[in-house]
Amino acid sequence: MIAKLWAMIPPLYAQAVAWLAINWPILAVIAAIALVLFILNQLGISADQILGAIAGAFLVLASVIWNTVVGVINAVIQFLWTAFVEPWIGIIEWVLNVFNGGFNSFGDAVKNLLGQIISWFLSLGKVVTKIIDAIFGTDWTAGLESLQDSLLKWGKNEQAITLSRDAPTIDARIDYGDAWNKGYRWGSDLADSFKGLTKSFDTAANNLSWPQSGRIPGGKLPDIDKVKKVGKIEDKVDISSEDLKTMRELAEMKSIQNFVTLTPTFSFGDTHIKQEGRSIDEIIERITVRMNEELAASAKGLFS
Numbered sequence: 001m002i003a004k005l006w007a008m009i010p011p012l013y014a015q016a017v018a019w020l021a022i023n024w025p026i027l028a029v030i031a032a033i034a035l036v037l038f039i040l041n042q043l044g045i046s047a048d049q050i051l052g053a054i055a056g057a058f059l060v061l062a063s064v065i066w067n068t069v070v071g072v073i074n075a076v077i078q079f080l081w082t083a084f085v086e087p088w089i090g091i092i093e094w095v096l097n098v099f100n101g102g103f104n105s106f107g108d109a110v111k112n113l114l115g116q117i118i119s120w121f122l123s124l125g126k127v128v129t130k131i132i133d134a135i136f137g138t139d140w141t142a143g144l145e146s147l148q149d150s151l152l153k154w155g156k157n158e159q160a161i162t163l164s165r166d167a168p169t170i171d172a173r174i175d176y177g178d179a180w181n182k183g184y185r186w187g188s189d190l191a192d193s194f195k196g197l198t199k200s201f202d203t204a205a206n207n208l209s210w211p212q213s214g215r216i217p218g219g220k221l222p223d224i225d226k227v228k229k230v231g232k233i234e235d236k237v238d239i240s241s242e243d244l245k246t247m248r249e250l251a252e253m254k255s256i257q258n259f260v261t262l263t264p265t266f267s268f269g270d271t272h273i274k275q276e277g278r279s280i281d282e283i284i285e286r287i288t289v290r291m292n293e294e295l296a297a298s299a300k301g302l303f304s
Helices: 002-042 047-084 086-100 106-136 140-152 176-206 241-259 280-303
Strands: none
Touching (some): 047 086, 047 106, 047 176, 086 106, 106 140
């Protein structure tokens, strides 16, 4: 049996090495992320801030990719529009103005034709500016359009016709600030949900009853330092120092009564009662005096 176990070790070791060789990039990324999270946590950055920043960064990156695609599509549309549509728009507009009196002279017509040619080259420039505007959020295309409007006015009078040369555009650009805010809120809410789950587990653990095996959940008794009720005693106990002194004196007196028995002993010594020459009153008086003396002697011996 031991020999078989030893024989299994080399194949298992080879499989572990092969698995590490294949998956080490993933493990390295996980370790790097864990290290970054640890460092940020040591700097006092909370989990909701970390997850919010990560989610916000990913959403911004996705927005950059999306805006680049939108910009390229608009650039392609602009190129096709400039190459195949805009020249015909310029020819039609120039002819209409010639027959409609849009130019005051032949020189104005030539001047307008020159402005349209320059405007066409500016339209080719929009192919690049639409990509830049979509990625970086700039407005260079609007600047070229304003310059084109000025060029297309060359040589025209108040009766001239101007046709639009704006190419169709896909207006679907994502603002990076909005993307960051949405991603950050989503990440923060995700962290808060984990916090809520943790609190739920803690609450459930605190509400567990004493297990049958005798183990204490969490290693300590709940509410061990709090006494809610003792039987039916719920009133406030208030004992003053005078009450305690009285109780102590009573206890001492009770103790003396329990352990000391006061039995007076009367000894009349050689006292003889004779009838000759003495009346009964004298005899009773002498007995009373003797009893008082004996009682006083007994009490003195008790408290001395």
